[in-house]
Amino acid sequence: MDEQQWGHVAQLARLFFTAEEQAAYATQVSRIVAFVGVLANAPCPPTPMAHPFESAVRLRDDLVIEGDDREALLANAPALHDGLFLVPMVLDAP
Amino acid sequence: MSWEAVIGLEVHVRLATASKLFSGAASSYGAPPNATACAVDMGLPGVLPVPNREAIAMAIRFGLALGARIDRQSVFARKHYFYPDLPKGYQISQYEQPIVADGVLLIEGDQGERPITVVRAHLEEDAGKSLHEGLGGASGVDLNRAGTPLLEVVSGPEMHSAAEAGHYLRKLHTLVRWLGICDGNMQEGSFRCDANVSVRRVGATVLGTRSEIKNLNSFRFVEKAIAYEIERQIAVLESGGRVEQETRLFDPARGETRRMRGKEEAMDYRYFPDPDLLPVVIDEAWIEAIRETMPELPDARRARLEASYGLPRAQAALLTSDKDLADYFEAVLAVQPAVPPALAANWVTGEVLALHRGQGAPLVAPARLATLLARLEQGVISRLAAKEILEVLWQQCQQGEPPEDCDTLIDRLGLRQVRDDAVLHELVEAIITANPQQVAEYRQGKDRLLGYFVGQAMKRSAGRGDPKRLGELFAARLAAAPAGE
Numbered sequence: 016m017d018e019q020q021w022g023h024v025a026q027l028a029r030l031f032f033t034a035e036e037q038a039a040y041a042t043q044v045s046r047i048v049a050f051v052g053v054l055a056n057a058p059c060p061p062t063p064m065a066h067p068f069e070s071a072v073r074l075r076d077d078l079v080i081e082g083d084d085r086e087a088l089l090a091n092a093p094a095l096h097d098g099l100f101l102v103p104m105v106l107d108a109p
Numbered sequence: 110m111s112w113e114a115v116i117g118l119e120v121h122v123r124l125a126t127a128s129k130l131f132s133g134a135a136s137s138y139g140a141p142p143n144a145t146a147c148a149v150d151m152g153l154p155g156v157l158p159v160p161n162r163e164a165i166a167m168a169i170r171f172g173l174a175l176g177a178r179i180d181r182q183s184v185f186a187r188k189h190y191f192y193p194d195l196p197k198g199y200q201i202s203q204y205e206q207p208i209v210a211d212g213v214l215l216i217e218g219d220q221g222e223r224p225i226t227v228v229r230a231h232l233e234e235d236a237g238k239s240l241h242e243g244l245g246g247a248s249g250v251d252l253n254r255a256g257t258p259l260l261e262v263v264s265g266p267e268m269h270s271a272a273e274a275g276h277y278l279r280k281l282h283t284l285v286r287w288l289g290i291c292d293g294n295m296q297e298g299s300f301r302c303d304a305n306v307s308v309r310r311v312g313a314t315v316l317g318t319r320s321e322i323k324n325l326n327s328f329r330f331v332e333k334a335i336a337y338e339i340e341r342q343i344a345v346l347e348s349g350g351r352v353e354q355e356t357r358l359f360d361p362a363r364g365e366t367r368r369m370r371g372k373e374e375a376m377d378y379r380y381f382p383d384p385d386l387l388p389v390v391i392d393e394a395w396i397e398a399i400r401e402t403m404p405e406l407p408d409a410r411r412a413r414l415e416a417s418y419g420l421p422r423a424q425a426a427l428l429t430s431d432k433d434l435a436d437y438f439e440a441v442l443a444v445q446p447a448v449p450p451a452l453a454a455n456w457v458t459g460e461v462l463a464l465h466r467g468q469g470a471p472l473v474a475p476a477r478l479a480t481l482l483a484r485l486e487q488g489v490i491s492r493l494a495a496k497e498i499l500e501v502l503w504q505q506c507q508q509g510e511p512p513e514d515c516d517t518l519i520d521r522l523g524l525r526q527v528r529d530d531a532v533l534h535e536l537v538e539a540i541i542t543a544n545p546q547q548v549a550e551y552r553q554g555k556d557r558l559l560g561y562f563v564g565q566a567m568k569r570s571a572g573r574g575d576p577k578r579l580g581e582l583f584a585a586r587l588a589a590a591p592a593g594e
Contacts, residue, residue, distance in 0.1 A: 018186055020287070026187075027377055027379065029191055041380070046558060048286070049375055065184040065206070065289040065382040065388050066382060066384070066386075066387050066388060067182075068387060070387055071387055071389065071390035072159075072160055072386055072387040072388065072389055072390075073387075073389060074159070074160050074161070074164060074389075075133070075159045075160065075161055075524060076162060076163075077126050077127050077128050077161050077162065077163035078127065078133060079127055079128045079134065079135045080133035081128075081133040081134040081135075081147035081148075081149075081523065082129070082135055082144070082145055083135050083148065084147070084148075084489055085143060085144050086145070088143070088147070088148065088151060088153075089143060090468065091153075091246060094242055094247070096141035096247075096249055097142065097249075097251060098143050098144070098251075099142045099240065099244070099249030099251055100193075100249065100250040100251075100252075101142070101244065101247045101248065101249055101250075102248050102249075102250055103247065103248070104241060104244075104246055104248045105192065105239065105248055105265070106241060108249075109435035
C-alpha cells in the first residue's frame with residue numbers, strides 16, 4: 016500500500032496517524048490485504064453472491080409500531096436542545 | 110459551430126408509506142424533533158432492519174407504470190459516508206441489483222413527443238436532517254426523516270434543454286402522485302432532484318465532462334439552474350477552457366450555480382451488499398396482483414379524453430396533470446351527461462383551477478358544478494352569474510359551511526336570467542332612448558355598436574338579461590323604421 020492509498024483509506028475512515036504509526040501500520044495492513052487477496056484465486060461463480068444464505072428476506076407489513084420511546088432514546092444523548100441531538104458543527108454537505 | 114446540452118436527472122421520490130423503509134416508526138412529516146425516530150433509525154447497537162412490504166410494492170407499481178423490468182431478485186447495499194445525520198455511518202441503498210430497470214417515460218420534447226429512458230429506480234432510506242443555526246455554534250440533528258423510504262429514479266442522459274428536463278420532471282411528478290406512491294410535496298422534500306449537465310458540439314457522440322447540480326427543490330429552480338449551467342459550460346469551452354467534473358449547488362437568490370466539490374474530493378462510498386439483509390425476492394404472482402390494481406395511466410387517459418370528448422390535446426394534458434382533476438372532470442360529466450364536454454373542460458381547467466390553486470380534489474362537489482353548468486347551458490343563468498355562484502359555493506366549502514343548492518342560490522342571489530321578451534323589450538327601449546348618438550351611428554353602418562347596446566342592457570339588468578336574446582332584439586328593433594323614436 017503506497018502513501019497515497021494509505022492517505023485515502025485513512026481519510027475514508029477518519030483516522031489520523033503520525034509518520035511512525037503510518038510506517039508500522041501500512042506494512043501490517045498491506046500484509047492483511049495481500050492475505051485477503053488469496054480469495055481472488057478461489058473458484059467462484061461469475062457473479063458474486065450477495066449473501067451466503069439462499070433464502071429471501073422476510074418482509075414486514077406497513078404498520079407504525081414504534082414511536083413511544085422518545086424520552087428514553089433522547090436520554091442517551093450527551094447534549095440536547097429542544098429535542099435535537101447536539102453535535103460539533105459540521106457544514107460540509109455529504 | 111453550435112453546442113448541444115446533455116442532461117440526465119436523478120429524482121428522489123419519498124414513498125407515501127405509513128412506516129419507514131426498515132423500521133416500524135412513523136414516516137410522517139412535521140413531528141417534533143426525534144419524535145418519529147426509533148432505535149433502528151438511530152442505528153443503536155443490536156437492531157436489525159426489516160424491509161417494508163408496501164415500499165417494495167410501490168416500487169413495483171412504479172416499474173409497471175414505466176413498462177420497466179422488475180428484477181425478481183434485488184439486493185440492498187450499504188453506501189458509506191460520515192455525516193452526523195446518518196447515524197449508522199452508512200445508508201442502506203441498492204447498487205448492483207436495483208428493483209426497477211429500463212423503463213420509459215414519454216415527454217413533450219423540443220421536437221415533439223419522445224421517450225426518455227429511466228435507467229433504474231432503486232429503493233433507499235433517507236438520512237436525517239442537520240440544523241446549523243441558533244444552536245450556539247453546534248449542529249442539531251433531527252432523525253425523524255432517517256429511514257423514510259425513497260425511490261431514486263435515474264434517467265438516461267437524454268434531455269437537451271432546461272425545458273425538456275422540466276417537462277420530464279413534471280411528467281414524473283404527475284405519475285408518482287397518480288400512482289398514489291408519493292404526495293409530491295416539493296416544499297417538504299417529497300420530490301427532490303439532482304441534475305447532471307454537460308455540453309458537446311452538435312453531432313458529437315462522446316459526452317462532455319458533466320457537472321452535478323444538487324438538491325433542486327422546485328421545477329423553476331431546476332430549469333433555471335440547468336439553463337445557467339449550460340451557458341456557463343459553453344462560455345468556459347468557448348474561451349478555450351475545460352469543464353471540470355464537479356458537484357455544484359444552485360443559489361436561487363443569485364440564479365447561479367457554484368462549485369461545491371471537485372472530482373478529487375469525490376465521494377468514495379465503498380458499496381457492498383448489506384449482510385443484515387437477505388436479497389428481496391419478488392415472485393410473478395406478486396407482480397401480477399399489483400398489475401391488476403394499476404389505474405388507467407396519465408398518457409392513456411389523456412388520449413381517451415381527446416378521443417372520447419373531442420378535447421384539444423393541451424387541455425386534455427392539463428386535465429390529466431393531476432388524477433383528482435381528471436376524475437373531477439369525468440365525474441361532472443357523469444352527473445350531467447347533457448353538459449357539453451368542452452364546456453365542462455373549459456370550466457374545470459379555467460374557473461375551477463383558478464380557485465383551486467392546490468392539490469387534492471377541488472372543493473365544490475362535481476354534482477354541484479354539473480348542475481351549475483347545466484343551468485348555464487340551459488340559459489337559466491349567464492356566464493357571469495355562473496362564475497359568481499361558483500365563487501359563493503367555493504367559499505361556503507372553504508369555510509366548512511354546507512354548500513347551498515345551486516337552484517336555491519340562483520334565486521337567492523336573483524341571478525335567474527330574464528328571458529321574458531316583454532321585460533327585455535322594455536330594456537331595449539330604455540337603452541335606445543338613452544343612447545341617441547350611438548343609435549344614429551349604428552344606423553349609418555357602425556355594426557359593432559350592437560355589442561355596446563347589449564353590454565349596456567346587461568349592465569342595467571345587473572347581468573340578468575339573456576345576452577343572446579338581447580342581441581336579437583336590438584338587431585330587430587334597430588333594423589325597423591325609426592318612427593316612434
